Amino acid sequence: MDLSKDSKSLNEIIYKAWDDASFKNNLINSPVSTLQGLLGKDVKLPTGKKIAVVDQSDDTTFFINIPAKPKKEELDVELNEAQLDFISGGGDPIRTQGPIG
Incomplete structure (x- = not known):
């Protein structure tokens, strides 16, 4: 589970x-x-x-959760042409193929 x-x-x-x-x-x-x-x-x-x-x-305490630091390989992402166009402002978000990341 x-x-x-x-x-x-x-x-x-x-x-x-x-x-x-x-x-x-x-x-x-x-x-x-x-x-x-x-x-x-x-x-x-x-x-x-x-x-x-x-x-x-405890509603009198403000809690901060510190998540695990991402591993370098999780930060190194290659984007396809549609994603690069979208990020640079030249793409259509409706036609962008797949999520970034």
């Missing part, structure tokens, strides 16, 4: 954490086993990955 692509499951997790303090505490302290119990299926993470649950429900 890929939690990052399953918005229904993510919403279910968030709503349950809002309504159930015990569940929220378990989710923070043991995210994988808590999610497996809720979803009724294994949660398999890619090798070397973990789940970090941060309680950001």
Whole structure:
């Protein structure tokens, strides 16, 4: 199960954490086993990955999430002719082939 692509499951997790303090505490302290119990299926993470649950429900605090820095190869993108034309102002966004990136 890929939690990052399953918005229904993510919403279910968030709503349950809002309504159930015990569940929220378990989710923070043991995210994988808590999610497996809720979803009724294994949660398999890619090798070397973990789940970090941060309680950001305190409305008196402004939270800043620092995402992972992109790898150089993720920044080196080759554009096709239509994309280059669009970026330079000469292209038609309706006819541009494919997303940039």
